[in-house]
Amino acid sequence: MTAYALEIANLRKSFGNSEIIRGINLQVKKGERIAIIGPNGAGKSTLFNLISGRFFPSEGDIFLNGQQIGGLAPYEINRLGLSRSFQITNIFHQLSVFENLRCAVLWSLGYRYSFWHKLSALKDAREQAEKVMEAIGLGWRSQTPAGLLTYAEQRALEIGITIAGGADVILLDEPTAGMSRSESDAAVELISKVTQDKTLLMVEHDMSVVFGLADRIAVVVYGEVLACDTPQAIRQNTKVQEAYLGGHAPVEVQE
Amino acid sequence: MHALRPIQFKPLNLGRWLVWTAFAFMLMAAPKIFSSGSALSILSQMGTVMIFALSYNMLLGQSGMLSFGHAVYSGLGAFFAIHAINYAGNGVLPIPLSLIPLVGGCAGLIFGVLFGYVTTKRSGTTFAMISLGIVELVFACSLMFPGFFGGEGGVAANRVIGKPLFGISYGPQIEVYYLIAFWLFISTIGMFAIAHTPLGRIANAVRDNPERVEFIGYNTRRVRYIMLILSAFFAGISGGLSAINFEIVSAENVSVLRSGGVLLFTFIGGIGFFFGPMLGAIVGLLLTVLLSEFTNAWQLYLGVFFICIVMYAPGGLASLIMMTVRVIAHKKFKRIFPSLLLVSIASLLAFSGAVMLIEMMYHLTLESANGSTTKLMGYVVDTAVATPWIGASLLFLLGLIAVYFARQPFFAVWGDVNAEIEHAMKGAH
Amino acid sequence: MEFTITSILNGLSYGLLLFMLSAGLTLIFSMMGVLNFAHASFYMLGAYFGYAISTTIGFWPALIIAPLMVGLIGAGVERYGLRSVHKYGHIPELLFTFGLSYVIVELVQLIWGRAAVPYKIPAELDGPLFTLFTTAFPIYRGFMMLVAMLMLVAIYLVLKHTRIGLVIQASLTHPDTVEALGHNVPRVFMLVFGGGCALAGLAGVIGGNAFVTEPAMAGTVGSIIFVVVVVGGMGSLSGALLASILIGQIQTFAVALDWSLLSFIKLMGSSVAVDAPYYRVLSLTLSEMAPILPYLLLLLVLIFRPKGLLGNREG
Numbered sequence: 001m002t003a004y005a006l007e008i009a010n011l012r013k014s015f016g017n018s019e020i021i022r023g024i025n026l027q028v029k030k031g032e033r034i035a036i037i038g039p040n041g042a043g044k045s046t047l048f049n050l051i052s053g054r055f056f057p058s059e060g061d062i063f064l065n066g067q068q069i070g071g072l073a074p075y076e077i078n079r080l081g082l083s084r085s086f087q088i089t090n091i092f093h094q095l096s097v098f099e100n101l102r103c104a105v106l107w108s109l110g111y112r113y114s115f116w117h118k119l120s121a122l123k124d125a126r127e128q129a130e131k132v133m134e135a136i137g138l139g140w141r142s143q144t145p146a147g148l149l150t151y152a153e154q155r156a157l158e159i160g161i162t163i164a165g166g167a168d169v170i171l172l173d174e175p176t177a178g179m180s181r182s183e184s185d186a187a188v189e190l191i192s193k194v195t196q197d198k199t200l201l202m203v204e205h206d207m208s209v210v211f212g213l214a215d216r217i218a219v220v221v222y223g224e225v226l227a228c229d230t231p232q233a234i235r236q237n238t239k240v241q242e243a244y245l246g247g248h249a250p251v252e253v254q255e
Numbered sequence: 256m257h258a259l260r261p262i263q264f265k266p267l268n269l270g271r272w273l274v275w276t277a278f279a280f281m282l283m284a285a286p287k288i289f290s291s292g293s294a295l296s297i298l299s300q301m302g303t304v305m306i307f308a309l310s311y312n313m314l315l316g317q318s319g320m321l322s323f324g325h326a327v328y329s330g331l332g333a334f335f336a337i338h339a340i341n342y343a344g345n346g347v348l349p350i351p352l353s354l355i356p357l358v359g360g361c362a363g364l365i366f367g368v369l370f371g372y373v374t375t376k377r378s379g380t381t382f383a384m385i386s387l388g389i390v391e392l393v394f395a396c397s398l399m400f401p402g403f404f405g406g407e408g409g410v411a412a413n414r415v416i417g418k419p420l421f422g423i424s425y426g427p428q429i430e431v432y433y434l435i436a437f438w439l440f441i442s443t444i445g446m447f448a449i450a451h452t453p454l455g456r457i458a459n460a461v462r463d464n465p466e467r468v469e470f471i472g473y474n475t476r477r478v479r480y481i482m483l484i485l486s487a488f489f490a491g492i493s494g495g496l497s498a499i500n501f502e503i504v505s506a507e508n509v510s511v512l513r514s515g516g517v518l519l520f521t522f523i524g525g526i527g528f529f530f531g532p533m534l535g536a537i538v539g540l541l542l543t544v545l546l547s548e549f550t551n552a553w554q555l556y557l558g559v560f561f562i563c564i565v566m567y568a569p570g571g572l573a574s575l576i577m578m579t580v581r582v583i584a585h586k587k588f589k590r591i592f593p594s595l596l597l598v599s600i601a602s603l604l605a606f607s608g609a610v611m612l613i614e615m616m617y618h619l620t621l622e623s624a625n626g627s628t629t630k631l632m633g634y635v636v637d638t639a640v641a642t643p644w645i646g647a648s649l650l651f652l653l654g655l656i657a658v659y660f661a662r663q664p665f666f667a668v669w670g671d672v673n674a675e676i677e678h679a680m681k682g683a684h
Numbered sequence: 685m686e687f688t689i690t691s692i693l694n695g696l697s698y699g700l701l702l703f704m705l706s707a708g709l710t711l712i713f714s715m716m717g718v719l720n721f722a723h724a725s726f727y728m729l730g731a732y733f734g735y736a737i738s739t740t741i742g743f744w745p746a747l748i749i750a751p752l753m754v755g756l757i758g759a760g761v762e763r764y765g766l767r768s769v770h771k772y773g774h775i776p777e778l779l780f781t782f783g784l785s786y787v788i789v790e791l792v793q794l795i796w797g798r799a800a801v802p803y804k805i806p807a808e809l810d811g812p813l814f815t816l817f818t819t820a821f822p823i824y825r826g827f828m829m830l831v832a833m834l835m836l837v838a839i840y841l842v843l844k845h846t847r848i849g850l851v852i853q854a855s856l857t858h859p860d861t862v863e864a865l866g867h868n869v870p871r872v873f874m875l876v877f878g879g880g881c882a883l884a885g886l887a888g889v890i891g892g893n894a895f896v897t898e899p900a901m902a903g904t905v906g907s908i909i910f911v912v913v914v915v916g917g918m919g920s921l922s923g924a925l926l927a928s929i930l931i932g933q934i935q936t937f938a939v940a941l942d943w944s945l946l947s948f949i950k951l952m953g954s955s956v957a958v959d960a961p962y963y964r965v966l967s968l969t970l971s972e973m974a975p976i977l978p979y980l981l982l983l984l985v986l987i988f989r990p991k992g993l994l995g996n997r998e999g
Binding site (some may be wrong): 052053059073076078079083084085090091092093094095099100102103106107108111112113114115116117118119122125161164165247253 | 448449452453454455456457459460462464466467468469470471472473474476477478481485502681
Binding site for chain 2 (some may be wrong): 790
């Protein structure tokens with residue numbers, strides 16, 4: 001019985017001569033929500049890529065529910081219960097919103113590479129996809145080709161594809177990137193609703209999103225975790241303030 | 256006319272039954288309407304090419320895999336089939352002729368498993384180049400192993416094997432046509448069905464975003480591999496039918512020429528719609544077989560036609576038809592009709608002028624030994640004097656100018672109408 | 685010994701000709717991501733233009749004018765054809781060049797007919813350069829190698845030592861950034877496409893009279909240069925050079941050798957019955973296998989070293 005949903009031990013990654021990830025240690029409990037913040041180029045997206053299998057670690061281990069996943073292919077990691085979204089929207093643009101979500105549920109429902117099941121007859125796939133579609137608020141766009149959605153709708157679909165398969169550990173890479181204030185607020189509500197019993201790791205730059213959603217915040221600077229603590233503690237942390245928050249604690253903005 | 260927007264075509268289930276029944280009916284009725292000997296042989300050929308093109312679109316249109324080597328699977332299927340016919344004729348292999356296409360299919364399948372393992376290791380342009388390498392390899396091999404491939408002359412067979420069943424010996428072309436029609440019908444059903452299964456839909460996802468597919472639990476490479484195997488199976492069936500139809504198979508069946516041909520036909524028909532390749536097979540074959548009766552320049556016309564489709568209607572003829580149907584369905588056809596007519600007339604003028612010039616040039620280069628006169632659409636024309644040249648050039652230039660002026664208004668109204676339709680469609684949801 | 689050296693030299697000259705062709709293809713692919721299917725057709729155009737000009741004005745003017753004409757046509761094709769297809773993606777671009785290759789072959793037949801044209805080596809270059817033992821090495825082969833090496837040096841100098849070369853190098857990997865810096869990248873694309881076609885045209889002027897000038901010449905060499913590009917590593921010029929010379933050597937040697945597995949078996953003292961099922965495979969001589977060797981090499985490289993010999997892109 002392992003306590004951690006995700007455990008990262010001494011993770012290192014180099015591209016040629018440049019070491020991007022310089023020894024990261026992180027333990028994420030089941031059901032926890034961790035926000036990963038840090039300056040640009042700190043290695044946050046690289047960290048996500050390492051966890052989700054897009055890159056292989058140069059050194060170190062990554063454990064998902066106690067199982068070693070460092071070095072596995074992305075689809076193997078996904079099948080073990082980890083799913084991620086992308087910073088640059090990565091959807092299936094010629095398929096409709098509904099089809100996008102249906103594709104995302106097919107493996108988890110066990111249909112694998114079947115070419116003998118009639119798609120339209122798969123009730124469980126359809127219901128699951130419709131459920132997610134309603135949850136992300138795109139039910140009214142179900143037949144629209146994904147490429148024709150607005151940017152915020154595509155970001156919502158991106159999240160939908162990520163959670164549709166029922167993975168327990170969700171990685172969201174800058175889910176509110178490029179969104180307006182109201183769109184961000186809607187996205188935060190959506191994220192908190194759909195990741196209710198799940199373990200969530202989120203890379204974010206928007207501090208209000210971070211402070212609103214996260215149980216703990218991990219601050220990544222130059223490929224290392226500077227601090228990983230509750231939002232309050234991070235706010236007071238002088239090292240973090242110098243490195244990232246600009247030398248003083250953020251003042252509550254008067255609306 | 257940028258055919259980038261996918262078009263929804265969702266008939267009700269009743270509509271679906273209707274479409275399939277109509278298809279079956281057309282297959283059965285076609286030879287009654289076009290009953291001459293040559294028409295029958297063209298229809299038969301169309302049937303085999305339709306299966307070939309549909310199988311090719313499983314790769315191109317559905318999975319996003321551009322292959323230059325698809326003739327390998329249909330060609331090898333054809334070779335195995337023709338040898339099987341010979342063995343059946345000698346009594347060594349007791350297979351009825353009607354099941355020979357399955358022999359071709361199985362051969363295609365096996366080679367799909369073999370070659371597909373190597374080719375699907377890569378994707379995109381590299382995959383296209385590998386497929387080209389493989390077809391060249393097999394083609395070169397065909398000349399090296401005359402025992403199996405029959406050398407320069409190929410392998411021939413007599414399709415009348417065994418005793419006629421219910422009076423059907425498959426000697427007459429009409430019987431072969433119905434055999435082809437039967438296999439076409441069930442192959443079409445098969446490929447249509449596969450497109451609507453989990454594998455088929457995930458293959459679409461691989462086409463749209465191969466990387467993302469890995470993150471929803473699927474091994475992209477395996478998806479491509481399985482689709483290639485299935486596609487090779489149907490290509491093999493079309494090869495087997497071709498062996499039956501022509502009673503001869505040669506190295507040309509496994510050539511880059513034939514691979515290129517199916518690519519051309521499929522793309523012309525339209526890779527975004529299931530029926531596109533079938534349309535492309537019909538049009539492409541008509542252009543190839545019929546046109547070559549009338550002019551030496553048919554390959555040039557085919558090539559230029561293909562380039563025009565790539566540049567101006569990359570969704571193919573199917574997309575043009577569907578867009579027009581959509582305009583008609585939204586009752587806006589009257590608005591585009593006048594400018595469409597003008598552009599069409601102008602294009603026709605330019606086209607006629609160009610055709611005249613090309614035909615006359617061909618006559619000069621290729622047939623000058625026969626004298627300087629040639630027939631152009633029934634009129635006798637002397638290519639040695641300047642008049643027809645001047646006339647044709649004038650026609651061509653006038654046509655070009657007319658097109659130049661007529662196209663802007665047409666594109667404007669076409670754009671407006673389509674924007675209105677899309678706005679209406681978005682709002683309805 | 686004599687055979688080996690002669691074959692090495694012949695293989696080198698053929699390989700360098702292949703390189704002249706594939707260099708342009710590699711450059712175009714590197715920069716624009718378009719695999720120019722019509723590249724071999726531009727080679728053919730170069731040969732035909734070379735023929736037309738050398739029979740009217742002379743070979744030496746043809747050496748300069750023909751590639752220029754082909755380059756201009758290439759630039760025009762890019763500007764008015766390829767550019768408008770660019771927005772549809774890579775597959776339509778490839779298909780456009782594919783259709784173009786068809787059309788160019790047909791146009792050539794329209795103008796010059798279906799038979800081979802008598803494109804001859806100019807008198808001053810005809811004859812032996814030196815005699816190695818008993819085989820004469822033709823001047824013209826030496827000339828071909830010279831031109832190919834000059835071209836190689838010229839490309840290197842332009843790319844590494846001129847400003848436009850710097851812009852081209854940068855556009856090879858980051859066209860958007862270069863455009864953001866204020867360079868006219870579409871014009872650079874047109875330049876590179878036209879330049880690549882001009883190189884192919886030059887290869888045609890030189891190769892057309894050494895080998896046959898006919899409508900089918902594009903097809904025979906077309907597939908091989910794709911093998912060269914993939915084997916060398918998509919986008920690597922030095923890889924293309926290596927692969928061209930390798931394939932040149934392989935084909936030249938193979939065509940002359942009558943070795944087969946059967947001859948090897950006979951050498952060991954045993955023999956195989958003529959009607960054994962695998963007899964044909966065993967009796968295949970290397971010279972018979974020569975046409976498929978480049979494709980076998982392609983398969984081997986793709987299985988064991990998918991990036992190509994010197995490639996660093998996934999293609």
